[in-house]
Amino acid sequence: MKVLVASLLAVSSFSALATMDPNVETSLVAVCKAGMSNNQVLFNYTMKDHRINEQRIFPRLVCNGESFHQFAISNGADRTANRIARYLPGQVTIHDLTMIPKDELLYVNF
Template identity: 55%
Template sequence: MKKLLPLTAIILTSITFNASAAMEPNLEKTLIAVCKTGLSDNLFLFKRTMQENRINKRRVFPKLVCNGQSFHQFALSNGANKIASKIAPYSPGVTTITDLAMTAPQDTGYSVTF
């Protein structure tokens, strides 16, 4: 029994570290498809990609990073002004007052490079 507890702890920690190592392949493929729509200024293609992949704009766009830029900045830098204006309301804003007692842990962003 004394040997079973440390052995179980070692096995569980190794499984935990291996599971959180990388992004899921399907999620990465979906995010790359969204980033590729940011290269064009085609709203029809953008809307179709969003619907096919069932993407929640409020969750994804504040965190999505394409080639080191936020998705909004990525679309603007590639001349996709229509798409950039479409997602502008979902871009993160600037907060000037910070309540230290109410701060939540920061979410990590979704970063893809293709």
């Protein structure tokens, strides 16, 4: 009995996490479709029409199992991919030339 209750709770909590507001989902699908078209006028219009914050959405948006950037590249939308490339997570390298000799440099990538 306890196992049944625990499994029902686990399934119900998982489905609650997977749901998305239908308006948000419709907006994100429109962004994916506009990005796939490689038409910058359509893409800009869609972004403004749905009030998409590029800095918040593009590092996180996944279209058909691919990051939005990779999705655009896969569909031949190179102009769209180039436009959003600045929102991709980058690499940081710490390099202090004055304090450490060249053979003792420490590089940090994350």
